[in-house]
Amino acid sequence: MGDLVSNLSLGFGVALSFQNLGLAFLGCLVGTLIGVLPGVGPIATIAMLLPITFGLDPVGALIMLAGIYYGAQYGGSTTAILVNIPGEATSVVTTLDGHQMARQGRAGIALGIAAIGSFFAGTVATVVIAALGAPLTSLALIFGPAEYFSLMVMGLVFAVVLARGSILKAIAMILVGVLLSTVGLDLETGEERMTLGLPFLIDGIDFAVLAMGVFGIAEILRNLDHTETRDVVRQAIGRLLPNREDFRQSYKPVLRGTFIGAILGILPGNGAVLGPFASYTIEKKLAKDPSRFGRGAIEGVAGPESANNAGAQTSFIPLLTLGIPPNAVMALMVGAMTIHGIVPGPQVMTRNPELFWGMIASMWVGNLMLLVINLPMVGMWVRLLKVPYHLMFPAILMFCCIGIYSINSLPTDVMFIGFFGIVGYLLIKFGFEPAPMLLGFVLGKLLEENLRRALILSRGSLETFIDRPVSGVLLLVAVVLLVVALLPSIRKGRDEVFTE
């Protein structure tokens, strides 16, 4: 416990420096901005802003990028409540009851409880990361290549189970992602693989290029097919602070949402997206009168909003302790860390304690800032919603081009985001979800490296993955999950969770 306190005070010392406070604020501001705007997500934004962080010190850079990610979770609820459009994928559930509350003239209260719930969840998640960081890191030290391989397989299975739509398609996307990661020089033999003889493919496909193409450009193309003209809300927001009765109704959902979100967020394979859905389902099941849900129940806002924020933050845990990015945003964080010469994994905490604890402390500081950014300034964000999409996307397009060009100064990178944009558009049209592919791509290189190493150590025996207890258990969990997800009755339940 004493360790925790001294570590956190080290962290706050770093996070409260003038520069880092400024960067955290900037990150939270940008995060809220893209969270509010539907059609701009954190993945494309962080990829665009990567070059900006070149000149910063690593702690500041990561503090800013992290702020963008969890800031987006706050901003997303504003759009969901006021316009009935989720600003981010994680605020889909908030539209159900949040917008109903707005139509009953309780928009301010919905915004207020969302922000307060998120702040509480963020605070708890910060403590969870700080408390779990050390034990998980020591766990990572007993991990050999076989365990790492099995853990990543389990993460990918999670991603399959959590993906929307057909499981077969999700599996295919994971495989395609891992396949794409094998393009380029083979690590051990130095032979070129699937490079078509093109020199810029020798180092493999650049992750930022793939991410920006599949998420930035393909999203623009998809959004162009899904725009509609409508009136922008003009309703009054009303009182922001919930009253005693509102608090009485929502404190339990906030606690439960935080708990669910934090647990799901730790899971490798992007568990964080499931948090809001799970929280909403549970609140509805527990409610005395479930019919209130969908008609402006405050519990339906408080729970999911806490869950998504808790999940967004705890999803840093696998990255910081094991070096395994659980989702595409964390993969970009890996990119940002490698640019600054930091290898993500258990050694971060011992070699760069000021980075590890500074980042954790900055999350709490950032959450406090977000409370201020979101509540009193909500009017400003609402005004942003009046920017029509046909003027927004050309700007995003140019930022994507400039951002990707300045990473490597290669015009071919710019052309490739166009190519991957078309590929991503086709994938969406064919009913594939691009997120599992990106995760497969991110984990692909690590997966292959550890597979090969484990097999060398075991002299080519595949049994090593089952014989070693930790690895065996992880694989067992993966198999059970996959089987369970394929059972017809569970599949029905899974579809219900996602369509609700």
Add this chain to the structure above:
Amino acid sequence: MSMSEEGGRDRRGPVRSPQNLAAGLSLVFLAGLALWLTRGLSQGHLNAMGPGMLPDWLAYGVGLCGIALLVAAFLKDGEPLEAWSLRGPFFVVVAILAFAVTIRPFSLGPVAIPGLGMIVAGPLAIIIGGYAAPEVQLRPLLVLAFGLTPFCMVLFGDLLNLPIPVFPQSLAGLMPDGWSQKTILRVLAALMAVAAVVIHISGGRRKDGKIDVVTQPEEI
């Protein structure tokens, strides 16, 4: 691309899920491509895996998924293919290409484009890209292009010192002697910003309160 039209409407044919058919075909194609590209790589053994082993296994996996989707397309009813729009992808890709070939000197065979820098590439990307939306109007697009480009020039070129070409070097010769690169950058940015304001003011105001918004969020 033309099959989407037929596939979407004619549900009585043997194909019961055109979307799965297309998805399966593309996966099988991808698997075949990967297998063909890795044909020269050694497989190795499990205790010393060659460079070709994992890609081949993955390609077989992708191919199997593709075949399963193809079979499903004939057995189970599924989604039709959504309608395509060619306008969006066309203008967006052209805009990206325009940016890529003008940002720095580019030559392909007999065609050679001098490096024009962000001052040309940025507005080109915005204006060409803007035509991807059917609601396009040139004037707001020009304001956006001339307003946002100087912002990016100052942010990336001046404040952040990123090595991105900002303006064509031939332009530097036209400027008064003794002006540094940064001064030229700032003067050009200011001129563009003024142009943006002028275009905006000369356009007059038009208010109808309706705008286009995206109806679904992006995936995370």
